[in-house]
Amino acid sequence: MIRQIGLLMCLIPALQAAPAVPVPESVAVLYNSSSSESKAIATYYAEARKIPEENLVGLPMPEKEEVSREEFNTRILEPLKAEYDKRGWWKRQEHEGKLIPISKKIRVIACIYGVPSRVAAQPNDPKMVPGGAPPLNTTEAAVDSELALIGNEDLPLPNALINRYFKQDLSVFDTNMSTTLVGRIDGPSRAICERMIRDAVEVEKTGLWGMAVIDIAKKYTNTELGDPWLESIARANRETGIPTLVDRFQDTLPTNFPLRDVVSYYGWYDWNVSGPFLNPTFRFKKGAVAVHLHSFSAAQLRDPGKNWCAPLLARGAAATLGNVHEPYLEMTHHFDIFQARLKAGYTLVEAAYMAVPVMSWQNVVLGDPLYRPYLHIDGTGDKAEADREYRAIRLATMRWQNDPRQLDAMLREGADRLKSGVIMESLGLMKTEQRMTAEAAVDFQRAKVYYTAAPDRLRMDLHIAAIDRAGGRNDSAISILRGARTLYANLPEAVAAQAWLNVIDPPSPPPAQPKK
Structure with a gap:
């Protein structure tokens, strides 16, 4: 599959030339x-x-x-x-x-x-x-x-x-x-700043390849801003062939939610860094662009545990956006435009x-002002082994973007032949967004077989539990989450399963104590 897709470059129309970089x-x-x-x-x-x-x-x-x-x-x-x-x-x-x-x-x-x-x-x-x-x-x-x-x-x-x-x-x-x-x-330390520079220069040679995460917390239901920006990015990522996990529960992703190969993150609306980024083992993939919308996300740039900009950079992101004081929603960066212009090569x-x-x-x-993370979104650039499966998904999407059935068949054949958890998970995420949830659950089960790392397998259980939770099947979601909590009890990421259980199956309050 990946070798086959590698031969497709001659069949894919050339994309519009990237804009000139400032000299x-x-x-x-x-x-x-x-x-x-x-x-x-x-x-x-x-x-x-x-x-x-x-x-x-x-x-x-x-x-x-x-x-x-x-x-x-x-x-x-x-x-x-x-x-x-x-x-x-x-x-x-x-x-x-x-x-x-x-x-x-x-x-x-x-x-x-x-x-x-x-x-x-x-x-x-x-x-x-x-x-x-x-x-x-x-x-x-x-x-x-x-x-x-x-x-x-x-x-x-x-x-x-x-x-x-x-x-x-x-x-x-x-x-x-x-x-x-x-x-x-800028950021928490000189070392982080120099790493941001190195990462930008190095990633421009290969392109930015990996998983996207979009956390639509639905904090404000009567607005044309915020959530629609994130929904627009999710749609564009699907069309581009960037595997994207979209969370639409009102609570942001839970503490220590297991992620891998994250190169793009957009979310809102917590005051301080939270969720997956509290996991002590979490690191963004090199070159990642990670943004959390909050009024004071850049109120300070030195403490890696406070607000958002400093913590995201400390956890390996190469670039982020922020606000030093209260900007008001309509005068913040519009994430959908930002992501679209990055993908266009600006x-x-x-x-x-x-x-x-x-x-x-x-x-x-x-971040490095001259950084162009998607310079090689057309599949050009130096090839790195860590990017291989993500390149395959992108190139297949380019080749069969007007033939969804063929795209699905080719990705599925490649995932099975290569035993690729990454490609199979991406299929499950696509099916979830297409509201084909039964098929998505099967894909996540298959991906769980192909993944060898326990945190990845736990994530597949969480995907399936999220499908049941979103569909109102709380009993099924509870069963999956309890099983995951037990099976992966020795992992820091297991607290993510418990966090969702606390939402849909909250523990009973302690018995009242009689007055002495």
Whole structure:
């Protein structure tokens, strides 16, 4: 099957060429010259992406994550503008009474670990009133989102401003925008930042291949935002041939839920890292893009157990999105646009800015700004053994995307011949999404036979229990979960079965104690 699919490349129409990547000379690397680690990471990144040494900018900044508006202006913004002037990085002139850049050498800024990430609110900022409209004229913001407007003078400060790159499907080099795209290589430690850089460069050689996880927690039922973004990603993944586990229970995935080969994660809405990512053995596959929607997901970037951005990066993700303060749902990154632009071949920073409707706001993108995770979604790139089955699923989907029966038959034949739990599980996930749940359960049972690792087998039981739970067959789900809890009692992942049991078969309350 896999050898056969490998021969299909000549039969598959060429996909649209990937957008041009920003040239290294167009990237400025901003670091904190007061921090030796910041400078070291900046140098490491410039070498990895062949960014000219003269494009590194070191400024003495406060060594803290949050700065006041005055500190931002005097220690970061104005000194950086002076560097632009000195280095001849732009030309500016008045337009409609405002000074704006009319040409720029620098189109992307990479902020490095050590550069503050948050601008604090001023004391007189309006506060959120329960039941009231969101106060959009706050002065608190992400440093990066403010720097995206560098060179544009006399802008209204206490406002979220329209992002004219939102929903574009055009390389930043093919626009005449005065906006600069600002990304951030940051996280809990220097080692993690350097690993993020390495992973991005290495994965661009092979492509990003693995399993996707989408956790649709259904926290808000009367909204056109959030859940629909995730449903759209799930549909697009099926069409692309990316195996995708979709959880639609109101509770997010339980603690220690067993996962493998996760390269894409989207979910919401917990305050701090939870679910599968608390499993001490869990690691994302190299190059993963992992995002959890929460108002304060990037409120801090140092503690690997707090909020979401820092923990996801600490667990091996190469890139994530987040918010440093309350952004309000409609002004967060639109995940469906972000994922679609990544799959179209845009860089991480381009996809992030195409997906966010505002600037001078709370949004950040973390990871190598030039990273293109889906550069080889067409099946090109270096071949790695760990990617083999995922490549097979993708190429089969490309070949038989208009013939579902043939696609199913070819994948099934390959899974049986190769005894591939990965391919058989992907079939079960596809059948689940097609509401062919009886067939899906059979596929998961078959995958359980092919998998050799106990956590993978447990996951197949959880898939089947989820089908029964979603179908209202709680007795059957309880039976499966009790059996899994017993069979895999020595695994950390067994607590996931118990967590679902606590939801659908809660323990009886303790007997009342008589008053003494």
